[in-house]
Amino acid sequence: MVKVGDNTEYTPIIRQYKSLKDQYEGCLLFYRLGDFYELFFDDAIVVSRALDIVLTKRGPGTPMCGVPTHSADSYLGKLIKLGHKVAICEQLETVEEARKRGYRALVKRDVVRIVTPGTLLEDGLLEASENNYLACLSNVGDNYGVAWMDLSAGIFNVRSSRLENLDSEIQRIRPRELLISDRLKEQGEIELILRRHRCAVTSHSESFFDVKRAEKVLCGIYGVNTLRGLGNFTDVEVSACGSLVEYVRTTQKNNLPKLCYPKVCDNKSCVLIDGGALRNLELFCTQSGEKEGSLISVIDKTVTALGSRLLKRHLSFPSSCPHVISSRQDAVEFFVENRNVCENIRDIMRGIPDVERILTRVKMLRCSPRDVCMLGKALAGILRLRQAMLVVDNPMLVRIVGEFGEHEKLLKLISGTILENNVSHARDGGFINPMCNARLATVVRIESESDKLMQNLRDKYRKLTGIGSLKIAFNSVLGYYIETPASYKLKDAIFIHRQSLAHTMRHTTAELRELEETITAAKSEIIELEAQIFRGLCLRILEEAQSIELAANAVAELDVLVSLARLAVENKYVRPIVDDSREFAVKGGRHPVVEMGVRFIANDVNLSENNKMWLITGPNMAGKSTFLRQNALIAILAHIGSFVPAESAHIGVIDKIFSRVGASDNIALGYSTFMVEMAETAAILNQATDRSLVILDEVGRGTGIHDGFSIALAVIEHIHDVTRSRAICATHYHELPKFSSYLKNVQCFYMKIEEWQGQVVFLHELVTGVSGKSYGIYVAELAGFPKNVLERARFFMEELGESGGPNLNPASPMERTNS
Amino acid sequence: MVKVGDNTEYTPIIRQYKSLKDQYEGCLLFYRLGDFYELFFDDAIVVSRALDIVLTKRGPGTPMCGVPTHSADSYLGKLIKLGHKVAICEQLETVEEARKRGYRALVKRDVVRIVTPGTLLEDGLLEASENNYLACLSNVGDNYGVAWMDLSAGIFNVRSSRLENLDSEIQRIRPRELLISDRLKEQGEIELILRRHRCAVTSHSESFFDVKRAEKVLCGIYGVNTLRGLGNFTDVEVSACGSLVEYVRTTQKNNLPKLCYPKVCDNKSCVLIDGGALRNLELFCTQSGEKEGSLISVIDKTVTALGSRLLKRHLSFPSSCPHVISSRQDAVEFFVENRNVCENIRDIMRGIPDVERILTRVKMLRCSPRDVCMLGKALAGILRLRQAMLVVDNPMLVRIVGEFGEHEKLLKLISGTILENNVSHARDGGFINPMCNARLATVVRIESESDKLMQNLRDKYRKLTGIGSLKIAFNSVLGYYIETPASYKLKDAIFIHRQSLAHTMRHTTAELRELEETITAAKSEIIELEAQIFRGLCLRILEEAQSIELAANAVAELDVLVSLARLAVENKYVRPIVDDSREFAVKGGRHPVVEMGVRFIANDVNLSENNKMWLITGPNMAGKSTFLRQNALIAILAHIGSFVPAESAHIGVIDKIFSRVGASDNIALGYSTFMVEMAETAAILNQATDRSLVILDEVGRGTGIHDGFSIALAVIEHIHDVTRSRAICATHYHELPKFSSYLKNVQCFYMKIEEWQGQVVFLHELVTGVSGKSYGIYVAELAGFPKNVLERARFFMEELGESGGPNLNPASPMERTNS
Structure with missing residues (x-):
């Protein structure tokens, strides 16, 4: 039947497919065929490769592949992740319905939506706690x-x-x-x-x-x-x-x-966080792409998806307005001081569903009874929140309570209409409270009485036939039928034969048929009535949509504030002073992520007017990078209205945050590590202002000693003289502090180390001055270097010290003393 | 009805849940309830957090959350990724079936499988081209x-x-x-x-x-x-x-x-690839976790999931046996020389489904008609492969053809039994060829004739009533019914009323009922017969399972060989000599991944007996890291039997490959970059042998100048004197070559640079000798440093050059000359 070539030679199915596909060029067409979404022709080839599913043929010349509908979402998710767009074509009627229109009538099909990565609405493919932009x-x-x-x-x-x-x-x-x-x-x-x-x-x-x-x-x-x-x-x-x-x-x-x-x-x-800083500071994920270990993984204590998404938006766009920041801080402080209120509110919010996304489905009339039921739960939660917040007198929180709105009537309507325990089976009806509609109540009563009548009928037939194991059963093909063991013969004329199986016989009777018809007619009417009532309810919700959205946003704000309060209490954060000054003074600052895993030594920083640049030296493993990053993170936390991991902090608002820390190279993109680092440094030199915060780790590393050192010096001089930003820089060039001593606002610090009985102890403590040694060989020992290699390294080290360094006359080659 | 406390006070559903949950401690229990999998109690709390879905209650005191079955796979996938185990509890009968057992009888449910990350069998959650171990x-x-x-x-x-x-x-x-x-x-x-x-x-x-x-x-x-x-x-x-x-x-x-x-x-x-090398060389994914840009993304030209998985196994465990390697090379060479055979075979293999995974489903009797249909396609493909390979006389390929086995009979049985076009609707029957069973043929004829009779009946009633728009329709609640506009009244006594709707009336007749019964009885028998025949077919397949597995493995091997041939042709690779010598000579070697994106300058390497260690200097951006990695990758490719990106190559088999290249730090795990690098270096020093290949980039960077230099020197000396491995090392310490001149097997090279009219040209070409300059400042200029910063850096550079380096007397601070 199927031939290659002209369109008219294809089967009706393929012709239908082709006419749909023509309308959705650029999309993969998921064509519903029974329990599968099938793809044909080029789409089939693309998808079979992308999903690694097998390419087959539907008749000669028509490549095909397909995914079962019950797991379509996960395949769909993969295609979307790969950047494809997918047009979903559904069957608009059943095969039986189509067949009644004609012996070989084609099932009606049409595209019902196009799924693209940025316009996802399917709950299963969306991340609840991430905005999908x-x-x-x-x-x-x-x-x-x-x-x-x-x-x-x-x-x-x-x-x-x-x-x-x-x-x-x-x-x-x-x-x-x-x-x-x-x-x-x-x-x-x-x-x-x-x-x-x-x-x-x-x-x-x-x-x-x-x-x-x-x-x-x-x-x-x-x-x-x-x-x-x-x-x-x-x-x-x-x-x-x-x-x-x-x-x-x-x-x-x-x-x-x-x-x-x-x-x-x-x-x-809002504060601009530089692209390099966004990557290096690991706000949303680590550089290897994991959420665990990011700043958000530590600070997000929200209990609703609404709040979690809002917190991430705050973190992307921290406020640069001292007034906004202090209002938030006031609210956070209120909850820190009123722990009971805080915990009570968290408990209530925990049960509030994702109102924003439910409302979108209601607006598109794509919502389920379960969605409406969830919305009811949300409104009930908001009502309880309002009660719990009556005692509050903080201005921001009072504003939030005002935005909760009045939804008692709608809530009453929803909970009076939807039967919560039955929404799982919505397809079969039974999710609407019969008491809310007189006709529905009647029909439901008829159906449930029939159930009893069915039992009576069975008992009657048992008596009549004397077969104790006679039962009335149901399947989707035969409907209701009487089943008896095949060994018995039903002689009574009322039994009409329907089917013989190996061990049983199936019959019906006129009475059973009548009862079945009553039941099925009732069922059919129930389904229709319920759908009608449900539609009405959805339209009623839409009338209040805008006010519900406002309430949802208020819940999100409240969740974020409560979450920050909880964070402050759990992790012992303090309220920073954020004002219009140029201060950056942190006492006892800690790294919010690292302190979760290890015993942490707090350190101070004070980038005041004549101390605008700190230059840090010290060996590896001593915590320089951690110190640098922690100050950038404290600054960001302060600007979203959060408390900060420190004993005290005073921060003048920052316009831009820059950081050049950590390592990343991308050899496949053709960049060397050094090139990436230079590009990030260039962005700082070109864009930083005297309101900016700059964090620089290891400027000039990754190239020769001379030019690396020269670059480091020039960069520090430029930030000191030209951009005049607040800055913290770390370096392995122990000589850098001495060479840069002509820069009057530079202060030098180093990470303290103690040597004790041949062991090196990293104190992770910052002290004024310049570190003398790097302890690289000691780290090599910790890392498991063989003993003889360590001895040789120490020998070379001494030799170099005497000769003045690798730069000096290398005419006399070093001789081995032990090998 | 639902009360908190003693088990007996719960509803029957919750009691059933609890008894199942008790049996599957440590698993999340997905409890099927209609169209949802529901979770209760602690499971609900865990899952609602993990999936960010809302936590609700089923009656007071029973926390609940749920996912719709149609998208359950994607939720399941997320939970599995998070490391959870999930016990899937299904309904073993329909609500109607249960109800017939008693008015309030509970639907039978039981756990049908436990899904864990390492024991996945669901096709939608598995990656086709990855083994799931x-x-x-x-x-x-x-x-x-x-x-x-x-x-x-x-x-x-x-x-x-x-x-x-x-x-x-x-x-x-x-x-x-x-x-x-x-x-x-x-x-x-x-x-x-x-x-x-x-x-x-x-x-x-x-x-x-x-x-x-x-x-x-x-x-x-x-x-x-x-x-x-x-x-x-x-x-x-x-x-x-x-x-x-x-x-x-x-x-x-x-x-x-x-x-x-x-x-x-x-x-x-097999060759042991060190943990550090596996990470740094980006064999399977880049360090940021992406497949794009990895070695496998370039070399995998396989067309079956079977082949793709085998190639990855080869790459994880390259062979260290010259004989195995050369057999594979012979086969690859055969295909390189016989392009037509190669392409023909690829085309055939492209249509071969994932036999291994289908067979597993057959063995567990969890396969669908579609699976069996796919298996048939696979057997047909293997048959065609055997035909296409008859001309081949290469020993390995002849062995592979032998392993294809004889499956003609089974293939004939499958294609004679399964109706390929109908497997999408397997649930409704119709996927078994009626010709293969006499009884089935009879029943199918009865059903299809009834369809015509139904049309005749409709025409008869149209004539009888005079209603041209009368139709016979079907829905799942009423079954077949006669539909007429409500404006007509059906007076004839044969019409029995069933339902009234707003615009239409629905009736039935005794004759329609009888016809319906014939159809439904036939349908029911068809479904049963087909299931029976299908089971028989599966058992028949199982008899040949072992031999089919052997064939599947042969297909995988063939796919890998053909894929390597294709790779060799497309990317111009040559056959390397791999033998028992200690050679490592590559002429015109290229980086297999980087050469795909940019114009690439090939380079030679020759680590012969008296040249075992190459020391490379030269500026950034000149391609040192790329050169280092390309040689490790060429070595690995040679050991899996692949051709290599070079003009020629001679490699004595390697026992272990080590590499310390690229940068990675994991501050949240508490390691500094330097510590990670030292640990990787220590592994090399402790484990490398005189058969190993060592690749070292920037030893000793990331710490002070003195100790870094000393460590580098000691490491190089140890590899030279003690492990005596073949090694390529790169460094920014331009002084290192001079200081290590006493090591007689060290050869020095650098990446050539030309300066031309003030511009620096990176030639990416390796020449003998030592580089004099680093060009770090030039890279800074490319990266967009402000002009004045560049000038200052150059000025410092000159000063340092004169004064002898940062190590020399820093008593006289540098004065600014322009600012």
């Missing part, structure tokens, strides 16, 4: 616009940026998918950013990003004549927002939820 | 036993090891789950290994690993009285194998597939 990058002249949206959680932001900050912008947003024009995609700097971030990239022609076109799209979506009313957007922001919305619309097949207005995030209100 | 570590005295099994692919290996090699062993096996005793888990070195690998760890008491007990388990499983017949196992190997099998048996609920005998992999037959 689609970002859009646009460009007009020197300006770049970045818009980003979490469709599942109703978030939509936009900001303008300069080319040099794009790396940092994209990195702090961490989008799953980036929409970009073909032209920008080819641009050198942007190509580099894209390679570094490795999110899915979707490109469109330049015209897709046209400002006029974007404006029209936005006006259409929001039903306004001009965007003036929504905010003061620049051209590049309009282009980014409009193109993003247009793209989302196509993926959702016009079944778009009501979008919130785009919010402009301006650059002045 | 469960490993077991045992210990007797100084000996350690490592057994590892891929249950899904029928692989079972064991080997003995020493403590110092365990890191490397575990790393090359890359297990998903490791079974270990409570005692070993606490042991310092092993704790470190576990922290580094981050696979799921399952621990049992010491007694679980008892040798006697393990022996009993193995004898039981294989039905033998003594293990003598299976191979010559040491105690520690018996313990590892037996404990592993015992654990697997419990997870599979005794539904264990027939296991193959454990194969002893001895240490002498």
Whole structure:
């Protein structure tokens, strides 16, 4: 039947497939066929390779592969992760329904949604505690616009940026998918950013990003004549927002939820964390990509997905406004001082579901009874929260309580309508409380009485036939039937034969049929009535959607504040002073992540006006890198309103945080470690200001002694003289402090070491002055070097000391003394 | 109804849950409830946190959370990744079936399997091109036993090891789950290994690993009285194998597939790649964890999952036997020279499914009709392969063809039985060819004729009632019914009313009922007959299982050889000479991964008897690291039988490959970069032999100048004098060559640079001698340093040059000349 060649020679199924596929070019088409999603032709080849599933053929000449629907989500997840887009085509009727339209009628099918990495809505594929962002990058002249949206959680932001900050912008947003024009995609700097971030990239022609076109799209979506009313957007922001919305619309097949207005995030209100610092400081994941060991893994004590996502947004965009910071600190302090209130509120919040994502599903009418049930739980939780917070008089918390809103009526309606224990079986009906509808109550009573009648009928037939093992059973093919052992013959004429099996016989009777019909008619009506009532309930929820969203956001804020309070108590953090000064004084500071694993020695830092730069020397293993990073992390924590791991801290607001610490090389991308380090250092020299904080580890390492030393000196001089930033630098060049002594604001410190009975003790304690030794050989001993190698190394060390170093006349080769 | 407290006060559902949960302590219990898997009590709390899903309550006092069954696989995948074990409890009957047993009868449920990371069998959770290993570590005295099994692919290996090699062993096996005793888990070195690998760890008491007990388990499983017949196992190997099998048996609920005998992999037959080298050389993934950019991503040209997995096993365990290597090379060469045969075979193999994993499902009677259909495709493919290989006379290939076996009869049976186009709908029957069973043919004819009769009936009623829009429809609640617009009244007495809807009326008739009964009875019989025939077919397949496995392995071998041939042709590799000599001569060698992205300058190396150590200097960006790594990679490729990226190569077999290149630090684990580097270096000094290859980058960097230099010198001296390994070392200490001139087998080289009109040109070309300069400042310029900083750095550089270096008298501080 199947022949290769002209379309008309394909089977009806393949013809249907092809006409759908034509409409969704650029997507993989998941074509529903019974219990599988099948892919054909090129799609089949691509997917069989991507998922490593076998490529087969449907008739000659039609490559095919497929995934079972019950595990489709995990396959879908893999394809999405690889950056593919998938159009999901479903059967819109059953095979039986189709067959009634004609002997060989084709089942109706259509694409119901397009799944892309940035527009995911399936709960199973989303990370609950991560926002799932689609970002859009646009460009007009020197300006770049970045818009980003979490469709599942109703978030939509936009900001303008300069080319040099794009790396940092994209990195702090961490989008799953980036929409970009073909032209920008080819641009050198942007190509580099894209390679570094490795999110899915979707490109469109330049015209897709046209400002006029974007404006029209936005006006259409929001039903306004001009965007003036929504905010003061620049051209590049309009282009980014409009193109993003247009793209989302196509993926959702016009079944778009009501979008919130785009919010402009301006650059002045938050601390810019440099791209290098975002990577090196391991805020969200370690450099090997794991969450464990990141800052967020230690500080996130939130109990709701809402709060967890908000905390991450704070960490990406710390505030640079002392007033905002101190309001948050006040609220955190309230909870630190009122531990009982704090714990009580946490307990209540723990049961609050992910309102944002549930609401999105309600808006798209894709929600289940379970979703509505969850929403009811959320509203009940919010009501209890409001009760628990009545005692509170902190201004920020009072504002939050006000935003909880009044949802008692809706809550009552939901809990009076949905039967919580039955939502697992929604497909079979029975999840609506019969008491909320007179007709439903009647039909439900009929159905449940029939159950008893069925038992009576069985007893009657047992008596009639004398077969004690006679039973009335049910299966999906025959419906209800009477089953008896095959050894008995049913002689009574009322028994109508239906099926003979090896050991049993199956019959029916007129009476059984009648009863079955009553039951099935009732069941069918119940399902229909329940669906109707459920739809009504969803529409009622939509009326309050905006106010529920406000409440959800209030819960998120509260969760973050309570979480920070809990963190402060558990890990003994203190409230820092954050003001408009240029101070950076931390007493007894600790590294928030490292202190969790090991006994930790706290250290002070004070980058006051005449001490703006600290230069740290000292051996390996003594904790220089940890000290550097801990100060950057303390600064970031202070700017999100958190308490900090220290005895006390006074920090003047910072505009940008830079850090060049840790090692990373990417030989496949063609960069040497040294090149990466130089590029990160260059960003600091070019962009830091006198409000910035700079953390520099091992400047100039990884090259020769002379040029490395010269680079280090020049970099330190530039930060000291030109950018005048607050800075902490570490180095292995013990000579650097002496050579840089002409820089008057540089203070030198080193990590203290004690030698005791031939053992070296790392005290992890910072003291003024310059370290004399590196103890590299001692570390080699700890690492398990053979004894004779250690002896030789110590011998060379002495020789070098006398001769003045490797730089001196190497004319006389060293002789071995023992070997 | 639900009260907290004594068990008897719970609902029947919760009581059923609790009795199941008691049997599966240590597992999360996925309890099937309609369309959800629900979790209760502590499980609910754990899972709601792990998956970020909301915790709710089933009645007061019973915490609950759940995941919908249709996306359960992706949630399951997440839990498994987190190292949890999950017991899957299914409903063993429908609600209707249960209800017939009594008005409130509970649905029967039981645990059907336990899913753990190392015993996965679900295709959706497995990576097709990766083996999924469960490993077991045992210990007797100084000996350690490592057994590892891929249950899904029928692989079972064991080997003995020493403590110092365990890191490397575990790393090359890359297990998903490791079974270990409570005692070993606490042991310092092993704790470190576990922290580094981050696979799921399952621990049992010491007694679980008892040798006697393990022996009993193995004898039981294989039905033998003594293990003598299976191979010559040491105690520690018996313990590892037996404990592993015992654990697997419990997870599979005794539904264990027939296991193959454990194969002893001895240490002498393969090259040991040191743990540090496995990490640094990026064989399987880059250091940031991505596959893209790894060696395997470049060399894997296999077209079957079977071949892809075998190639990875080769790469983990390269052969150290020149004879094995040259046999493989001969076969690869055959395909290089016979491109047409090669391409033809690739095309055939491309359609061969994952036989190993399908067979495992058949053995456990968990296979679907689709699986059997796939197996048929595989057998057909193997038959075609055999045809295509008839011309071949290479000994290894002839052996492989012999292992394909004779499966024509089975193939004919499968393709005569299974209807390929219908396997997607297996649940509804129709996937068995009616022609293969007389009774089935009859019943199928009855069913399909009834379809026509149904149409006739509709036409008859249309005529009778005069309603042209009358139709006969079907739904799962009512079955077949006659639907007419509500505006018509059906007066004829034969129509029995069933349901009224808003716009339509539904009726039935005695005749329709009878026809329905014929159809449903036929359908029910078809389903039963087909299941019976399918079971028979599976048993028939099992009879040939062993021989099919052999064939699958032959396909894998062939795929690997063809893949290596393709690689050689595409990337212009040559056949290396691998023999018993101590040579390491590569002419025009290239880095297999880096050459894919950029224009690549080839370089030679020749570590002959009096030149055993090469010392490389030269500036950054010039390609030192790349040169070092490429030689290690060429060595590994040569030992798996692959051709290599070079003009020619002569390599005497290597026993161990060590490399200390690249940078990695793990501050959260408490190691400094320097400590990691020293530990990797210590491993080399302690374990390398005169048959080893050592690759060392930047020894002694990351500490002070004096001690770093001394360590470097001592390390080089030790390798030169004591281990006498073939070695390539790179350094930034330009003085090192001069200071080590007393070591007679050291040759010095540097990466050539040309300066031309103020520009630096990196020639990536290796020449004899010592580099004079580092060009670090030039790299800083490329990286975007501000001009004035570059000028200052150059100024310092000159000053230092005159004064003799940072080591010299720093009494006179440098003065700024321009600022």
